[in-house]
Amino acid sequence: MAGGKIRKEKPRATSNHYQGGISFHKSKGQHILKNPLLVDSIVQKAGIKSTDVILEIGPGTGNLTKKLLEAGKEVIAVELDSRMVLELQRRFQGTPYSNRLKVIQGDVLKTELPRFDICVANIPYQISSPLTFKLLFHPTSFRCAVIMYQREFAMRLVAQPGDNLYCRLSVNTQLYARVSHLLKVGKNNFRPPPKVDSSVVRIEPRKPQPQVNKKEWDGFLRVCFIRKNKTLGSIFRQKSVLLMLEKNFKTLQAVLASLNGSNGEAAGMDLGDQSMGMEDDDHEMDGDDDDDVEMDEGQGGEFKEKVMNVLKEGGFEEKRSSKLSQQEFLYLLSLFNKSGIHFS
DSSP states (O other): TTTSSSOOOOOOOOOTTTTTTBOOOGTTTTOOOOOOHHHHHHHHHOOOOOOOEEEEETTTSSHHHHHHHSSEEEEEEEEEOHHHHHHHHHTTSSSTGGGGGEEESSGGGGOOOOOOSEEEOOOGGGHHHHHHHHHTTTOOOSSSSEEEEEEEHHHHHOOOTTTTTOHHHHHHHHEEEEEEEEEOOOGGGGESSSSSSSEEEEEOOSSSSOOOHHHHHHHHHHTTTTEEESHHHHHHHBHHHHHHHHHHHHHHHHHHTTTSSSOOGGOOOOOOOOOOOOOOSSSSSSSGGGGGBBTTTTTTTHHHHHHHHHHHHHHHHHHHBGGGGGHHHHHHHHHHHTTTTTOO
């Protein structure tokens, strides 16, 4: 109006919104790849064949999905957010790709995954660990998974003995798969940008799968990585560890006695959750806890001596988990099992 002041409107921030008006929620791990060159590089490094059925997790608005459809035979996209599902359907409706895209709406951790040849995904980082093992334990074999992870998590996956980030996650994952680092990805390649950098990792399941009791192996590693830089002799002298192992030992002996000389199949039985209530994370516990109390030389009796003899027999008493290879862990577990000591 004449004689009046014109109020300047502040420009609305659009960095957190897709061009179609969909807002992205950081709390849900929604960080959409916006760099087309990066998308092309991920697809190229995945080594997709024209006959491949591709599993994509968290497709978002479909930037990566489009390139996957161009490279493979079919894309099965699992998406939790109904708004993203509608956007995917809108984006590919009426295109040559529409009949080669199958969208499953739901939580991927609760969804029964179909057969696929390769998985390519930019996932919500908060589901990194459970999703990785869901894929590794998928009932039908697949060639590989190429996944975007938070950088520190990715470095834990590929860490080797002696590395600062070598941990239970490293040993567990590498037992079931060959893992390699492909790309480092800066935060500005996403909309909205996350707070941390990312990495793309290639995971190839081992064939055949290792013949180990999964619960036994996991329970064993949980104990070994209570304090990865302490000696195994110190860890296995801890009162909480010895009490848990002795409880398992006595339970197994009672079962074997009740079977009256059966064929020994009970030795591989599941003794229940005896993992001392430790949280299912990928970091060793830090600091000093009451559970770190070691039994005195005169305490623990015959069972403590039995455990220590296993460590001495294999030359592990003064070794540290942070330096042990996968084969050394497997060998030590076999020595414990041979002595009737179990971890699950």
